[in-house]
Amino acid sequence: MTRQAKVQDDPSADVQQDTAQRLLLAALRLFAGRGFHATSTRQIASVAGLSPAAMYVFYRSKAELLFEISRVGHVSVLTAIEAAVARFDAPPERMRELVKEFTSWHARHNTLSRVAQYELQHLEPQHYEEIAALRRRIAAIVRAELVHGAESGDFDVIDVPRTTLAILSLQIDVARWYSPSGQWSPEELGTTYAELVLRMLRSGAPH
């Protein structure tokens, strides 16, 4: 059943989706501004223009809102980098595109990425596991590109696990410091970081 057909069947479906979306955005804004722990469910409901009781129809707790925000963020970045590597065949182009997308995603969605990266310790255990599985898939894509490029002779990788971590660190830390009022666009930053990462993987004699 398409979304259009569903709306025709049940005219309340769109309204319900809008309300859930409004709650997510309210929670995102509050978690990013004051942190998960300092935010109350009452505040989230109030910013979304609902009563706390009405909020519970959509989300049972603020931890569930945090999970949904983290899930959406991680699925979005995973989809973006899967699409990025699929656009090219040669390992250097695949890695360049991966880093460009990964970096610019964190800059463009800096509020979402900050909450998704730095509030994970507040997730409930089963939710944490689901997010950790998405994170392992993201790391596995980076690792697979390194291995692939090392096998083809395009990359000279010092150490696959540590280089994977370094590449992930560069992207993730963007969520900590990036400000849209700063001097670089997400694309400019992505382009520079992609060049820096390709240099990390360049074969040739060191100094």
Place this chain on the structure above:
Amino acid sequence: MTRQAKVQDDPSADVQQDTAQRLLLAALRLFAGRGFHATSTRQIASVAGLSPAAMYVFYRSKAELLFEISRVGHVSVLTAIEAAVARFDAPPERMRELVKEFTSWHARHNTLSRVAQYELQHLEPQHYEEIAALRRRIAAIVRAELVHGAESGDFDVIDVPRTTLAILSLQIDVARWYSPSGQWSPEELGTTYAELVLRMLRSGAPH
């Protein structure tokens, strides 16, 4: 007056210093475990074996404890990297030593660095300014090394401000993910990260 002389003059000085130290360690443990906002001054006093009233003799608030923890952390890393670059003359050796020290410091002091890096938004404005000034000095050391190496012809730097940020990001993000129970020692990680950074600065044709 030396510390020894001071202790002889005032036998209570050492006890007072021990109590202040105990409060700092208690606050560090609690902030790292549950976050600044979720920690109460009562809990800090209790872990340090003091009454809340006795705690106020040493620190007026938990924000002041956070400031002292952040100050100690930032001064310590600044001192470590200043000493690191001073050990060598040639730009590549200076940068290698800087990154080794910087990375291994964040890994070795991962609890302190996590609190010092990720709870800054809870500092009072005048305290935040003092920490921000220390952070600017740390960034200035990295930037100066890049400029120095570019001028000497040792480094080929894509873009000084963005490369400075990338190098800082690599080190700082260690505070987020490093666990002493993980597979790498602080020194192993520092050595690999130093090689990765030197590759970022290596002149020569790209792919």
